[in-house]
Amino acid sequence: MKVISVEGLSFRYRRAKDYSLRDVSFEVKKGEMLGIIGPSGSGKSTLCLTLNGIIPNSIKGDFEGDVIIRDPRTGEEHSTRETPVPHLSTVVGLVLQNPESQLFNMTVEEEIAFGLENLGLDRNEILRRLRWVLEVTGLKGLEKEFPPNLSGGQQQRLAIAAVLAMEPSIIVLDEPTSQLDPVGKKEVLGLISLLNREHGITVVLVEHHTDYVLRYADRVLVMDGGRIILEGRPEEIAEEAETLKGLGVKLPASLEVSHELRKRGLLDRPALTPEELLSRLARPSR
Numbered sequence: 031m032k033v034i035s036v037e038g039l040s041f042r043y044r045r046a047k048d049y050s051l052r053d054v055s056f057e058v059k060k061g062e063m064l065g066i067i068g069p070s071g072s073g074k075s076t077l078c079l080t081l082n083g084i085i086p087n088s089i090k091g092d093f094e095g096d097v098i099i100r101d102p103r104t105g106e107e108h109s110t111r112e113t114p115v116p117h118l119s120t121v122v123g124l125v126l127q128n129p130e131s132q133l134f135n136m137t138v139e140e141e142i143a144f145g146l147e148n149l150g151l152d153r154n155e156i157l158r159r160l161r162w163v164l165e166v167t168g169l170k171g172l173e174k175e176f177p178p179n180l181s182g183g184q185q186q187r188l189a190i191a192a193v194l195a196m197e198p199s200i201i202v203l204d205e206p207t208s209q210l211d212p213v214g215k216k217e218v219l220g221l222i223s224l225l226n227r228e229h230g231i232t233v234v235l236v237e238h239h240t241d242y243v244l245r246y247a248d249r250v251l252v253m254d255g256g257r258i259i260l261e262g263r264p265e266e267i268a269e270e271a272e273t274l275k276g277l278g279v280k281l282p283a284s285l286e287v288s289h290e291l292r293k294r295g296l297l298d299r300p301a302l303t304p305e306e307l308l309s310r311l312a313r314p315s316r
């Protein structure tokens with residue numbers, strides 16, 4: 031079942047000279063993890079903002095085409111142009127780069143409960159969701175903490191927890207690890223995999239870590255100049271190492287090495303992970 035359908039989407043910010051998105055079309059199926067990569071300024075963040083309706087409802091500009099979100103629980107379809115953002119955010123949750131910009135309550139539990147109180151849920155339902163998200167995001171025991179006192183990884187997990195409490199079926203994350211140290215990155219990427227694999231949440235992930243995207247995403251979009259220039263499974267995208275390098279996208283070390291070996295006729299296809307590269311190099315047929 032398709033949960034996101036983007037059709038002929040173009041967007042130009044108010045007063046901007048150029049379009050930031052140009053005739054973008056793609057679909058996301060229920061339970062998929064879609065990775066989005068591309069150079070800086072290629073339109074990845076703008077695309078994320080269109081998926082929960084912030085563009086064009088709150089950030090206005092010239093908007094053409096359609097973004098349709100289907101709630102797999104009810105089967106209802108929402109055109110983002112015609113649906114208020116608070117309603118869409120119960121189907122599509124959005125997590126941004128900088129966790130601090132998303133946290134504004136005095137304690138972890140208030141941060142998580144905030145959106146739920148606004149939904150008008152009763153106390154028992156709020157407590158049920160609070161317990162669940164604290165457990166899933168590994169923040170149990172930190173309920174009374176002041177969010178700025180948490181580590182970067184914990185803060186970003188809290189931002190994800192607050193989004194998750196709305197029980198969206200889709201989560202869109204725009205470079206959620208870019209402000210984090212290596213430990214924080216690992217925590218957050220681990221949580222995203224868990225949500226996708228164990229909890230069936232559909233994930234759209236913009237991530238500079240191409241190694242993670244190529245390892246875990248089901249499908250990958252590569253953007254440049256507001257357009258989708260490549261779309262495929264990670265193995266297919268890995269075949270385009272030269273194009274990615276030309277765009278300035280940082281390749282995972284295993285892909286970089288296997289690309290060079292392949293150019294010299296020493297490997298028949300690219301390796302997505304160090305484990306794959308090592309096991310193929312150990313075999314006579316590569």
Ligand SMILES: Nc1ncnc2c1ncn2[C@@H]1O[C@H](COP(=O)(O)OP(=O)(O)OP(=O)(O)O)[C@@H](O)[C@H]1O
Pocket residue numbers: 043044046050068069070071072073074075076077
């Ligand atoms: N609020 C805005 N007003 C006008 N132009 C904007 C605005 N936000 C982004 N842009 C422009 O839209 C284009 C796409 O930017 P966007 O932030 O979506 O790219 P990105 O791929 O997410 O980049 P990065 O990886 O650096 O976050 C850029 O040319 C950018 O300057």
